[in-house]
Every structure is written in C-alpha cells, then in structure tokens.
Amino acid sequence: MRAGLRPSCRFVPMAAFQRGTPPPVWLQLRSAPQPPASLPHPNFSSLCLTWRWALSPLCPQDGTMGFSSELCSPQGHGAVQQMQEAELRLLEGMRKWMAQRVKSDREYAGLLHHMSLQDGGGRGTGPSSPISQSWAEIASQTESLSRLLRQHAEDLNSGPLSKLGLLIRERQQLRKSYSEQWQQLQQELTKTHNQDIEKLKSQYRALARDSAQARRKYQEASKDKDRDKAKDKYVRSLWKLFAHHNRYVLGVRAAQLHHHHHHQLMLPGLLQSLQDLHQEMACILKEILQEYLEVSSLVQDEVVAVHLEMAAAVARIQPEAEYQGFLRQYGSAPDVPPCVTFDESLLEEGEPLEPGELQLNELTVESVQHTLTSVTDELAVATETVLGRQEAVAQLQRELRNEEQITHPRERVQLLAKKQVLHEALQGLQVALCSQAKLQAQQELLQAKLEQLGPGEPPPVLLLQDDRHSTSSSEQEREGGRTPTLEILKSHISGIFRPKFSLPPPLQLVPEVQKPLHEQLWYHGALPRAEVAELLTHSGDFLVRESQGKQEYVLSVLWDGQPRHFIIQSADNLYRLEGDGFASIPLLIDHLLRSQQPLTKKSGIILNRAVPKDKWVLNHEDLVLGEQIGRGNFGEVFSGRLRADNTLVAVKSCRETLPPDIKAKFLQEAKILKQYSHPNIVRLIGVCTQKQPIYIVMELVQGGDFLTFLRTEGARLRMKTLLQMVGDAAAGMEYLESKCCIHRDLAARNCLVTEKNVLKISDFGMSREEADGIYAASGGLRQVPVKWTAPEALNYGRYSSESDVWSFGILLWETFSLGAPPYPNLSNQQTREFVEKGGRLPCPELCPDAVFRLMEQCWAYEPGERPSFSAIYQELQSIRKRHRNQASGTYSSSKSQRWEFLT
Incomplete structure (x- = not known):
C-alpha cells in the first residue's frame, strides 16, 4: 500500500509504520534501499529504473489527485502561486489575530489584578462574618484568576504565536524557492528543447545547401584544374555537413532525454515536493491551533461551547486532503509539448544520410573518436556530481532522522527548514541524473557506432570513391606527387584535435x-x-x-x-x-x-x-582568480592577483542569470568608488565588463571585516587601538560627507581591517550620491538594517549624512561592546517602537564616558541635532589625545580603572 500523498501528522519511528500505518513521503525516501553502486556507467534502461526508484514515492500511481499530476501546466503554476499568496495572507491574518488575543488577555488580567488591589483596602475592617470571609475568598480567587490569565497570555506569546511567525517565514522561503526552481527548469527546457535545436537546424539547412551547390559545381566541372578545385570545396562541404549532422543527432537525443526528464521526473518531483511540504505545514498549523486552544481554553460552559465549536473546526483540518478542493478547481491535464524528433526535411537537399544515425566514414572517424573522449570525460564528471549529491541527500536524511528523535512533536516547526533543504537536495539530484542520462545516451550512440567499425578501416565516402579510382597514375605524376585532396582534409581534421601549445608573446608593433x-x-x-x-x-x-x-x-x-x-x-x-x-x-x-x-x-x-572605454575597465584575462573568500547579494567573492604586477585584489562577481537591472545595481558600487581616494575608504582597482560574468576588482584587505575582528581579537585589543580604529571610520565618513555621499549601510560588518589595524569603509552597494545630501528611498524595508538605521529613514525613507551619523553611533557601540549585537532581545519591530519611545542602547561596560556621550549625540531623534562627521572626528581625536595623556597617570574614575588592563 502506497501512502506518498498522506504524510503523518506526527514524527514517529519507521518501525511504527511497519505495523500498519503508512509512512510519510520523506520517511519512505529516507529509508528506501539505495540502488547498487557497483555499476559506474549503467545503460539507459537501468538509468530509467534508477529514476523511477528515486521518484516512486513522489508520483501518484493510485489515481489520487496530486500536484505532480494536476499542476504541471503553466496555468497550474499560476494557480499554485496564487494559492501560496492567499495562504500567506491567511497566516498573516491569523498571526495578527493571535497577537491581539495575547494583548487582550494581558489587559484583562491586569484589570482583574487592579480590582484585587482595590478590594484589599477594605479587608480586616469590622467584625468577621461568613459573608466577609466569602468575599475575601472571592477576591483571593480573582487574584488567582488574574495570575492564571497572565500566565496563559505569556504561554500564548511564547508558544503558538512564536511558532506561527516561524511557520510564516518558512512558508515565504518555500514560495521563493519553488518559484526560482520552476523558472530554472523552464529556462533549461526552452534552451535545450527549442533554442539549441532550432539553431542546429538552421545551421544544418545552410550546410546542406552549401553541400548541394558544391556537388553541382563538382559534377559540372569539365577541366581537370577546375574539377580538382570543385572537388576540394565539395569534400570540405561534406565534412562540415557530416560533422554538423552528428552534432544535430546528439543534440536531438539530448533534447529528447531532457524533455522526458522535465515532464516525467523533474517537474512532477518539484511539485510533489511542494505538496509534501505544504501538507507538512498544514499539519503543523493544525498543531499550533490545537495548542492555542488548549492554552486559551476556559472552563465556563458558555466559553466551553464556543471552544468546542472552534476545536471541531480545527479537528476538521486534514493535511492529506487539504488541497483536494484546490486541485479539483484548478487541476488540468499536463501540457506536455510533442517531443523533438529528427527533422527528415533537412535531408531533402543534402546527401543521402540516415535520419537519427551517426555518420562514420573516413571523413568523420577521428571527430567521432574525439567526441566520444570528450563525452566520456563529461560523463565522468556528471557521475561524480550524482554521487556527491546522493551522499549529500543521505547525510541530510541522517541528520533529520537524529533530530526527529530528540524533538518534541509540538516543536516540529523547527525542522521545516531542514526538510525544505532535503527536498531541494532531492530536486538537485534529479537534475544531476538528467545530465548524466543525456551524456550516457550520447556516449552509447558514439560507442556503438565505433564498435560496429571494429579494428578495420573506416568506410570511404561513396560519392568520392569512384572519383578516387578514376585518377590514373599518369595524372598523379602530372600533379608532381601532390597529396590527394581527401588525405589533406583528413590531416586538417586531425590537426583540429591535436593538443594546443602555448604561443610566444605577440609582437609589440601590431597595427591597431x-x-x-x-x-x-x-x-x-x-x-x-x-x-x-x-x-x-x-x-x-x-x-x-x-x-x-x-x-x-x-x-x-x-x-x-x-x-x-x-x-x-x-x-x-x-x-x-x-x-x-x-x-x-x-x-x-x-x-x-x-x-x-x-x-x-x-x-x-x-x-x-x-568613445574610448573607461580607464577603470579591465579584461578578464588581466586577473588570476584564487579561492572563494565570501559570498554577497550578487554572487561570490574571490581573492586574486593582477597579472601585470601581482597586486593582491578582491574580486566581486555578478551571477550571469541576474536580470539587467540587478546587474546595473551591482555596478553602482563601482560607479561611486571611482570618484574616491582616501586611506580609510576601500580602493577600487577596476571593473571587468568585457564579457560575463561581470567583476568588480577592489583592493584586498586581508584582516577581514571589523565585526569578526572585534569578536575574535577583542580580548587582546588596547583602548588606544579601538579609539584609533573608530577615528579611522570617522575620517572615512567625513570624506564621504564632503562628497555628498550617503552610505546607508554603515556597520561594523561593512568595515574592513588591514593587517596593520587600519579601518576602511566598504560595501557601497546601497550608497547614493545626491547634490543636496538627501536621498528619498521608496519601497519596503526588506533589505534595510533596521537596528542600524535612523528613525527618519525608517519612517519616511529620508536618508542623509545625519542618518549615517545615527548608524555611526551604533558602530561606536559595537566597537566598545567588542562586537555584541545591538538590541539583542528585541525584534526589528520592537526596536523601532523602543526607539520611537525614547529608548536607547545602554553604555557598554568598558566604554569611556566621553565616547558614550558622543554616542548619545549621534542618537538624537531630530537629525539637525546630531553632530557632523567633521565634529565627530575632531571629538574622537580629542578623546584619543586625553587618553594618551592619562595613560601614564593615575585613573580617577572607576570606569577608567576597568579599562586599565586594556591600556
């Protein structure tokens, strides 16, 4: 009995399912036997069995409707996205409603407590009586009820409400991940199945026409000299046609395999993974609502009746049937386009070739052999990738199994992120299997053709065979022993695949x-x-x-x-x-x-x-890339060197798949840094835009980011070093302020430290230049660092040098707290409310009073009341000078004594 579409609502051991309860999909995948690994290169049929085995729990076989069978069409994809948006809105409504319930319960408990305090004033006055004793007991029980309700409110806040927020975040991540994977699958299918094939067909037609024209000229030539020349052209056109015919055959085979994998395996697998996770989240939501009812339920008959109705409504949630109505409304038959086949119309004007069959003759034998070698190498890499991804999937399954054993059923929401990673890893495995299958099929075609040939000589080209016999020995003598044209062409083909050797450097005097x-x-x-x-x-x-x-x-x-x-x-x-x-x-x-x-x-x-290119423009060939040293919003960051002088550089890359407007934002940082030169601003070396991927090349600051530096080296730092480094930051920001540049993301994580502890301002991805020094931003706060951003920027999107001053105050606090996170116990929204009410960060334990006073000035609510960076730099220089003068004396303040070990 298969139960891949009915995941359990409780995490239980596999043995429990063997007693009769069907296990969920992820548990079936986790415990299913692995295919034998003794066959490194299985044939095509065994590969198909491997795919069927991998996806057998994901594809419905019992007639039950599921995402994988009903939503493979573009209309189904649109319906899934609308459904995800609607469910997220529903969850947000639940969260707001539950938060209001917590607030109401707290207020109600506070009112009851206030009533108890008011009644306490009349106790003990007058003679004792049964009524007064009863009333005293009522008042006492009211206080108990107040404490109980207050405890219920706190339990609601830390339990169901917190879990619901985590569920919403995971649901948003799932929506984003599904959309990206669906788009990637569609793009790869379009490229392999349509664009590449159409390009090959167009080239095929052109080569066929050229071959036909060369054949006619060859047949019409009457003179020996003209006939030899026409023959040379005809042979070359045949070689090009045959070689491209082979490429087209391989391309068609690859497109067929990709088409099969996309519509039968990868897309259904993605949709089934999505359905499994959605059903898992529905099950978790059911448990959250049940926990909410258990915590908030009271014992009065009227309230009990209401809660029974709500409990019945929650009990009606069945995760395995949650999406049946949605499927009935939006389900449709998969819109699978016809699979690509060999276009036999291409053969009408060309040579008499067999459709779908590789051409192996004296013209193509070496190219087929080299193609087989290339495909075999690529297949080895693809097989290694498959094995690596299989191991990654197995590792994730083991980790998930261990965490399930130690996680309470009510805490299953904590495992959602890892489950989603597992499903993504399974999808990546299917993509790797598809690539492996395409290469395997191409290798089999090539290998079978060469095995048919055996150790003998390749067959001659039929149309040239007669001509070869007609050439007499006397004609060869008249040609002066010239090598036959066919042999010259074969030698040329062989030369294409000889190893390439490095060429000497080009001459200096080359015309422009x-x-x-x-x-x-x-x-x-x-x-x-x-x-x-x-x-x-x-x-x-x-x-x-x-x-x-x-x-x-x-x-x-x-x-x-x-x-x-x-x-x-x-x-x-x-x-x-x-x-x-x-x-x-x-x-x-x-x-x-x-x-x-x-x-x-x-x-x-x-x-x-x-118009000459920018002096900052570098060629990709000017760089020698090293290892990856980080990852940014746009792509990876590598270390490297300039070939010209071995200068160490940091190379930021931009992913090729990003849209043009995002690539323009990537280059925004380089545009700003081109204009600046300051010892405390990271230096731009150049940009590489000649081809993809685009690079931004900057000086390599080997000390790493300032935040990590504080957390790892903080215990060994002296106070004068910290004062010098924040002075460096102030000097850099003073320079930016003079250039009307607004950084917008000043924080310890975005500053770099050299090996000599010199601090440099970095990461200008969010920076803007405005003539009046004020930038008005629009849009949401998804990428805004709330805890570092000034109130006017959060409330009105108004950025200025004054808002950078606020962020500099947070940077000071990070420095003298040695890398502690600001507002550690508050969320972003709670931080905004705290600051709006006048709250500010406390003074770090080891921070000098003068520095903390400077922080407080930076955190003035009104932008006009904050100091400029010029004033900040001067004040820090004064503090640093006073510290040097005091370092040799006796500290009078207790805070200075606490800093004594740092000086």
Missing part, C-alpha cells in the same frame, strides 16, 4: 586594426544599454558593446540626439552591417571610419569619433 576586439579602445564589453546614452555626447560618437544575454555585438551611435543601436551581422566568419563583409569587427569599423560610408542606406548614419 589587427588587435583583437577586446583590446580595442572603443570596445566596452557587456555594457548595459541604459549606460550608452551617458557616454555618447556628440553626433557620430560610437562604441561597440556586447548585447547582454544574446551573445551578439552591437554598434551604438549617437545621431540626431538619439542613440541608435545596430546588431553586427556574423555569417561565414565575416562581419557586416550592409554590403561587404570583413574578417573581424576592427576591420569593419576601420573601413567605416576611413570610407565615411553610411552604416545603412536607410539610416544615413556616419561614424565620426570613437
């Missing part, structure tokens, strides 16, 4: 027009289109850039006050706009400049002046 494209001053690389207008200022100004995401080169020209963009056409290794083609883009641009010909007859645009 012969330099590669990336060395041309007017080539700007992957420059966003929105930035072109800023660089082109006069009519006829031009530059060449790479189109983002399309792998095309674009000539951008300013004409009649508007930037115009022309895609440089590339065909037959020639580049053109209109008219003649040239072997390289620099030759094309040089011709257009010298001849002053219009780019196109219709536009009439003439090139006038090349």
Whole structure:
C-alpha cells in the first residue's frame, strides 16, 4: 500500500509504520534501499529504473489527485502561486489575530489584578462574618484568576504565536524557492528543447545547401584544374555537413532525454515536493491551533461551547486532503509539448544520410573518436556530481532522522527548514541524473557506432570513391606527387584535435586594426544599454558593446540626439552591417571610419569619433582568480592577483542569470568608488565588463571585516587601538560627507581591517550620491538594517549624512561592546517602537564616558541635532589625545580603572 500523498501528522519511528500505518513521503525516501553502486556507467534502461526508484514515492500511481499530476501546466503554476499568496495572507491574518488575543488577555488580567488591589483596602475592617470571609475568598480567587490569565497570555506569546511567525517565514522561503526552481527548469527546457535545436537546424539547412551547390559545381566541372578545385570545396562541404549532422543527432537525443526528464521526473518531483511540504505545514498549523486552544481554553460552559465549536473546526483540518478542493478547481491535464524528433526535411537537399544515425566514414572517424573522449570525460564528471549529491541527500536524511528523535512533536516547526533543504537536495539530484542520462545516451550512440567499425578501416565516402579510382597514375605524376585532396582534409581534421601549445608573446608593433576586439579602445564589453546614452555626447560618437544575454555585438551611435543601436551581422566568419563583409569587427569599423560610408542606406548614419572605454575597465584575462573568500547579494567573492604586477585584489562577481537591472545595481558600487581616494575608504582597482560574468576588482584587505575582528581579537585589543580604529571610520565618513555621499549601510560588518589595524569603509552597494545630501528611498524595508538605521529613514525613507551619523553611533557601540549585537532581545519591530519611545542602547561596560556621550549625540531623534562627521572626528581625536595623556597617570574614575588592563 502506497501512502506518498498522506504524510503523518506526527514524527514517529519507521518501525511504527511497519505495523500498519503508512509512512510519510520523506520517511519512505529516507529509508528506501539505495540502488547498487557497483555499476559506474549503467545503460539507459537501468538509468530509467534508477529514476523511477528515486521518484516512486513522489508520483501518484493510485489515481489520487496530486500536484505532480494536476499542476504541471503553466496555468497550474499560476494557480499554485496564487494559492501560496492567499495562504500567506491567511497566516498573516491569523498571526495578527493571535497577537491581539495575547494583548487582550494581558489587559484583562491586569484589570482583574487592579480590582484585587482595590478590594484589599477594605479587608480586616469590622467584625468577621461568613459573608466577609466569602468575599475575601472571592477576591483571593480573582487574584488567582488574574495570575492564571497572565500566565496563559505569556504561554500564548511564547508558544503558538512564536511558532506561527516561524511557520510564516518558512512558508515565504518555500514560495521563493519553488518559484526560482520552476523558472530554472523552464529556462533549461526552452534552451535545450527549442533554442539549441532550432539553431542546429538552421545551421544544418545552410550546410546542406552549401553541400548541394558544391556537388553541382563538382559534377559540372569539365577541366581537370577546375574539377580538382570543385572537388576540394565539395569534400570540405561534406565534412562540415557530416560533422554538423552528428552534432544535430546528439543534440536531438539530448533534447529528447531532457524533455522526458522535465515532464516525467523533474517537474512532477518539484511539485510533489511542494505538496509534501505544504501538507507538512498544514499539519503543523493544525498543531499550533490545537495548542492555542488548549492554552486559551476556559472552563465556563458558555466559553466551553464556543471552544468546542472552534476545536471541531480545527479537528476538521486534514493535511492529506487539504488541497483536494484546490486541485479539483484548478487541476488540468499536463501540457506536455510533442517531443523533438529528427527533422527528415533537412535531408531533402543534402546527401543521402540516415535520419537519427551517426555518420562514420573516413571523413568523420577521428571527430567521432574525439567526441566520444570528450563525452566520456563529461560523463565522468556528471557521475561524480550524482554521487556527491546522493551522499549529500543521505547525510541530510541522517541528520533529520537524529533530530526527529530528540524533538518534541509540538516543536516540529523547527525542522521545516531542514526538510525544505532535503527536498531541494532531492530536486538537485534529479537534475544531476538528467545530465548524466543525456551524456550516457550520447556516449552509447558514439560507442556503438565505433564498435560496429571494429579494428578495420573506416568506410570511404561513396560519392568520392569512384572519383578516387578514376585518377590514373599518369595524372598523379602530372600533379608532381601532390597529396590527394581527401588525405589533406583528413590531416586538417586531425590537426583540429591535436593538443594546443602555448604561443610566444605577440609582437609589440601590431597595427591597431589587427588587435583583437577586446583590446580595442572603443570596445566596452557587456555594457548595459541604459549606460550608452551617458557616454555618447556628440553626433557620430560610437562604441561597440556586447548585447547582454544574446551573445551578439552591437554598434551604438549617437545621431540626431538619439542613440541608435545596430546588431553586427556574423555569417561565414565575416562581419557586416550592409554590403561587404570583413574578417573581424576592427576591420569593419576601420573601413567605416576611413570610407565615411553610411552604416545603412536607410539610416544615413556616419561614424565620426570613437568613445574610448573607461580607464577603470579591465579584461578578464588581466586577473588570476584564487579561492572563494565570501559570498554577497550578487554572487561570490574571490581573492586574486593582477597579472601585470601581482597586486593582491578582491574580486566581486555578478551571477550571469541576474536580470539587467540587478546587474546595473551591482555596478553602482563601482560607479561611486571611482570618484574616491582616501586611506580609510576601500580602493577600487577596476571593473571587468568585457564579457560575463561581470567583476568588480577592489583592493584586498586581508584582516577581514571589523565585526569578526572585534569578536575574535577583542580580548587582546588596547583602548588606544579601538579609539584609533573608530577615528579611522570617522575620517572615512567625513570624506564621504564632503562628497555628498550617503552610505546607508554603515556597520561594523561593512568595515574592513588591514593587517596593520587600519579601518576602511566598504560595501557601497546601497550608497547614493545626491547634490543636496538627501536621498528619498521608496519601497519596503526588506533589505534595510533596521537596528542600524535612523528613525527618519525608517519612517519616511529620508536618508542623509545625519542618518549615517545615527548608524555611526551604533558602530561606536559595537566597537566598545567588542562586537555584541545591538538590541539583542528585541525584534526589528520592537526596536523601532523602543526607539520611537525614547529608548536607547545602554553604555557598554568598558566604554569611556566621553565616547558614550558622543554616542548619545549621534542618537538624537531630530537629525539637525546630531553632530557632523567633521565634529565627530575632531571629538574622537580629542578623546584619543586625553587618553594618551592619562595613560601614564593615575585613573580617577572607576570606569577608567576597568579599562586599565586594556591600556
């Protein structure tokens, strides 16, 4: 009996399910036997069995409706997203309602306590009587009821309300993760199944036409010299056609496998994982509501009746049937497009080739052998990836099993994050299995074809065989012993796959027009289109850039006050706009400049002046990347060196999959740092935009971030060192203030420390430059560091140097508390309320009084009452000077005595 769609609402050992209760999906996956690992390269059928085994608990087989069978269409995806939004709104409503209940119970308990205090004044007056004793007991029981209700309110706050907030956060993360994975699956399917195949077909048609034309010329040639020349062209066209035919066959096979995996395994697996997690969350929500009712339930008959009704409503929650109504309303048959097949129309104009069969003859034997070697290497890497992901899944399952044994059933919400990671790991395993299967199928096609050949010679090309026999020995003598054309071509093909050796450095005196494209001053690389207008200022100004995401080169020209963009056409290794083609883009641009010909007859645009690229622009080849040293919002951060002088650098990368507007935000930091030069501001080395991925290259500050430095080195720091470092921060911020730059994210984590303990301001990703020094932000607070942000910025989105001063006060507090988190016991919302009511952070235990007074000035509620960074820097210099003067004397204050061990 299969129960993959009916997860249990309690975590119990596997043995309990073996007594008759069906185990949940995740437990079936965790305890299911692993496939044998003795076959490193299984055949295709065994791979399919492996996939079926991996997903057998995820795909409904008993006719029960599920996400994997009913929501595979785009309409189903939209319905799932709407359902997730609706459920999140419902959970938010529950949370607000439950928080109001906690507040009401606290107020009610307080009123009862106040009543008890008021009645206590009349006790003991007058003679004792049964009525007075009864009344005293009533008053006493009222106080007991007050304490009980107050305890209930605290239990509600720390129990169901807290768990509900955690459930909402996990639900939001699940929504984001599902959307990203669905989009990635669709993009990969579109690329493999549509874009790559269409490109191969287009190239196939072109090569078939070329081959047919070369064949006609060869057949029509009458003279020996013309016939030999036509024969050479015909042989080359055949080689290109056969080689591309093989690529097309392999591409079709890969697309077929990807199509099968996408619609039969990966997409249903993703949806079933989503359904399992949603049902698990529904089960947890049921337990939260049950706990809420148990804590808040009272004993009066009228209240009991109400709670019985609510309890019945909660009891009606059945996680396994939670989404049946949703499925009945929005479920639809999977919209599976027809699988790609070999397009036999491609053979109508070309050679008599077999559809779907690899061509193995004297022209292609070496390319097939080398392709097999390449595919085998890729398959080995893919198999290693599969094994690694299988081990990761097994490790997550073991960890989850151990945590389940020590976790109370009511605390299951704490395990949701790890369960979601497990489901994501399973999905990643399916993607790796798909890649492995595609390579395995291609390897089998190539290997089977070569095994058919055996140790013998490859078959000749039939159409050339007769011609080969017709060449007499006397004709060969007349040719002076020239090597036959076919042998020359075979030698050329073999040369393609010989190992490449390093070439000597190029000559220094190379004409500008012969330099590669990336060395041309007017080539700007992957420059966003929105930035072109800023660089082109006069009519006829031009530059060449790479189109983002399309792998095309674009000539951008300013004409009649508007930037115009022309895609440089590339065909037959020639580049053109209109008219003649040239072997390289620099030759094309040089011709257009010298001849002053219009780019196109219709536009009439003439090139006038090349706009050189920014002096900060580096080539990717100028860098030697080291190991990964961190990860940011946009991508990984690596250490590295400049090839020119071995300068150590930090390289921030931007993921290629990010949309253009996000990449523009990534480059915002470089735009700001280009203008600044200060010893306490991290230095920009350059940017790499010539190709993807885009890099920002900065000086490498090897001491790490200031926050980690405080927490690890704080016990050994002297007071004069701390004063010097906050003075460095103030000096850097004073410089930014003079440049009308608003940092917006000043904190210890965003400062770097050199090996000589010099502090540098870093991370300008949120920074803005405004002429009046004031920046008005719009949008939510999802990325705003609330505990470091000034009240006016949180309330009105108004950022200024004064708001940076507030953040600097928090930085001071972090420094002298040696890296402690600010407002440690408050959430972001509680922190906002605390600050609005006038609350501020207390003085750190070892902080000098003068520094704490400076903190309090930085935390003035009104921005105009805060000191400028210039005043802050001067005050810190004065404090530092006084400390040096006192260091040799006797401390009079107790706080100075506490700092004595640091001086």
